[in-house]
Amino acid sequence: MIRYVIRRILMLIGIVFIISVGSFYLIHLLPGNITTIIEGPGASPANQAKLYKLLGLDRPIYEQYFVWLGNVLHGNLGTSFISQESVASTIRAALPIDLEMIFISQILAFATAIPMAMRSARKPDGIVDRIFGAGSFTLLSVPPFIVIILLVLFISIKLGIPHTGVSTYVSFSSDWIANLESMALPSITLAIGSFVVYFRVLRSDLIATLQEEFITMARSKGISQRRIMWRHAFRPSSVALLGAAGVNIGGLLAGGFVVQFLLAIPGLGYTLIAAINQNDYLLVQGIVFVVSVGVVLINFIFDFIINIVDPRISRE
Amino acid sequence: MSNAPHELLVVDDLSTTFTTMGGPLPAVANVSFTLARNETIGIVGESGSGKTVLSRTIMGLQPRSNVTVTGSVLLNGNQMVGASEAAKRALWGKEVAMVFQDPMTSLNPVMRVGKQIDESLRVRLGMNKHDAKARAIELFELVGIPSPAQRYMAYPGQLSGGMRQRVVIAIALAGSPNLLMADEPTTGLDVTIQAQILNLLDDLKERLEMSVVLVTHDLGVVATRTSRIVVMYAGRIVESGSTRDVFNHHRMPYTRALLDSSPKVSNASHTRLVTIPGRPPNLLKLTAGCSFAPRCTFATDKCHTERPELQAADEPEHAFACWNPLPTNTERGS
Numbered sequence A: 001m002i003r004y005v006i007r008r009i010l011m012l013i014g015i016v017f018i019i020s021v022g023s024f025y026l027i028h029l030l031p032g033n034i035t036t037i038i039e040g041p042g043a044s045p046a047n048q049a050k051l052y053k054l055l056g057l058d059r060p061i062y063e064q065y066f067v068w069l070g071n072v073l074h075g076n077l078g079t080s081f082i083s084q085e086s087v088a089s090t091i092r093a094a095l096p097i098d099l100e101m102i103f104i105s106q107i108l109a110f111a112t113a114i115p116m117a118m119r120s121a122r123k124p125d126g127i128v129d130r131i132f133g134a135g136s137f138t139l140l141s142v143p144p145f146i147v148i149i150l151l152v153l154f155i156s157i158k159l160g161i162p163h164t165g166v167s168t169y170v171s172f173s174s175d176w177i178a179n180l181e182s183m184a185l186p187s188i189t190l191a192i193g194s195f196v197v198y199f200r201v202l203r204s205d206l207i208a209t210l211q212e213e214f215i216t217m218a219r220s221k222g223i224s225q226r227r228i229m230w231r232h233a234f235r236p237s238s239v240a241l242l243g244a245a246g247v248n249i250g251g252l253l254a255g256g257f258v259v260q261f262l263l264a265i266p267g268l269g270y271t272l273i274a275a276i277n278q279n280d281y282l283l284v285q286g287i288v289f290v291v292s293v294g295v296v297l298i299n300f301i302f303d304f305i306i307n308i309v310d311p312r313i314s315r316e
Numbered sequence B: 001m002s003n004a005p006h007e008l009l010v011v012d013d014l015s016t017t018f019t020t021m022g023g024p025l026p027a028v029a030n031v032s033f034t035l036a037r038n039e040t041i042g043i044v045g046e047s048g049s050g051k052t053v054l055s056r057t058i059m060g061l062q063p064r065s066n067v068t069v070t071g072s073v074l075l076n077g078n079q080m081v082g083a084s085e086a087a088k089r090a091l092w093g094k095e096v097a098m099v100f101q102d103p104m105t106s107l108n109p110v111m112r113v114g115k116q117i118d119e120s121l122r123v124r125l126g127m128n129k130h131d132a133k134a135r136a137i138e139l140f141e142l143v144g145i146p147s148p149a150q151r152y153m154a155y156p157g158q159l160s161g162g163m164r165q166r167v168v169i170a171i172a173l174a175g176s177p178n179l180l181m182a183d184e185p186t187t188g189l190d191v192t193i194q195a196q197i198l199n200l201l202d203d204l205k206e207r208l209e210m211s212v213v214l215v216t217h218d219l220g221v222v223a224t225r226t227s228r229i230v231v232m233y234a235g236r237i238v239e240s241g242s243t244r245d246v247f248n249h250h251r252m253p254y255t256r257a258l259l260d261s262s263p264k265v266s267n268a269s270h271t272r273l274v275t276i277p278g279r280p281p282n283l284l285k286l287t288a289g290c291s292f293a294p295r296c297t298f299a300t301d302k303c304h305t306e307r308p309e310l311q312a313a314d315e316p317e318h319a320f321a322c323w324n325p326l327p328t329n330t331e332r333g334s
Ligand SMILES: Nc1ncnc2c1ncn2[C@@H]1O[C@H](COP(=O)(O)OP(=O)(O)O)[C@@H](O)[C@H]1O
Pocket: B018, B020, B025, B027, B045, B046, B047, B048, B049, B050, B051, B052, B053, B054, B063, B283
């Protein structure tokens, strides 16, 4: 186990290194004069000179990289020439919104998928299983933007819970009710996609596990159905579920812009699109770097959890 | 009443039929036998003859769907056929417990073995954590697990097959059951370990005053360990009687074929086995006749059209189902 973790951490460091090179190089990939690209066509020569020096463009590229990396390691992702704000602080303001959205959506998804998968797996092809199966299949085939429109119709208009956008967005700490109201729509939208995946993966693995001899043996001990499900069937059935969750949560972090853009939630995805529109390349670079590292970290964490859940894996 | 108080188990006309895509599959048909307290009975037959289905049906452990069970199983006075899951659950572990065939698959791979026995002790017997652990280690010791306190923390994957089977036996014993169903408890194990486990079961049966149903495909296993034997073929009892009568006075050709295919105690273990020619019948396509007829060297026309019912032999409690039984007076020379 320890050797496994060490190997994984070394791999993680390697991947983050590659990401950092990629993010750094992103700006150099753009055609034309970098200073013009970064500051926009209307940049003053004075600013251009300042940037030229700041980026150390006169120095060899690997040196530029290490200077940049050194700054990143100190939490400094540069200052946007568009907004004159620190990229790191812009990201720090937006990231919690993504995290909260993902967190709520995952709680919702797991809280519905797990009990429903258990209920379905108890009697595969039974009436309940068929209803759940048809329901999840329907959800799977509806595209997210339709889901959002329907949700706006039902939650915001029918139920009268207002959906607030960028201009009125409030943080959880300042007004949690208003915050949750604005989080409801995007979280539910993300939760639906996650739910469908989790429900299907867990259901089929539970059905397979429940056929196993050790389940019959557990039954023969005279313990309750519920206990068999939670204590015996759930854990060995959750490896694929956790794998799917790792990939899915990474995807939500990287792909949150669709929902955020449609619902005007000022998270990282929304900020990224705005930055692209404004040619704010330093901000784009910062977000790409942070999101990529985030995705890798999430996968690393889930890998680790899977190993704890199923000790057979790291032993092999 | 027909079931005298000393009979722990009374199986009467028990049939188990699976509903399959190919039609009804009679895995167990019209099986009857009884088992006294502190007695060991052997259930013998080739692979596929219905031994596992029979032992699970007796326990009421058959799958919950696509199965029809008829007849009666009285376990210490409790009717198991048609009983609710809750009613059976109350008996499982305490009245009857099972040792499964393959210790590689019958233990939960992601749960420490200590937890798995702890479950029986705490959840079923209501012991507290401390007492349960002490008792678990005691049980591990009883079944011959060395350094039981360390093994308590092990995952099944860290134990050998023989050790795992000892764990399974310890778990089965946790609730002090009156009846132990041992379904091919040694089939997956090395020959030397096989003998150890069987001797352990014998010893435990004496010490803990249990009755045992010992299921096996190997007559050699039951020769010295059972008082009576039931021989199964295609889901039916084809011969039953005292162990001595089944070995020495069997009348059914299938029993003889089984004996010939069983490794003799006296023979060296590398002796090549005579296997019974042909294959067991497809249970979905049973004919009206004797199900052994296609493989039987004594078969006559009648065998193919009419099924022989169990009939009494000369010896008490000895019965066989065959139209052309082997002669009685000649002791089988070997
Ligand atoms: N759940 C089931 N559904 C359908 N057929 C089954 C099921 N379980 C067992 N059988 C069939 O019942 C027959 C007897 O099987 P089994 O009791 O396992 O034999 P044995 O234990 O003697 O080797 C086999 O033909 C098997 O295919």
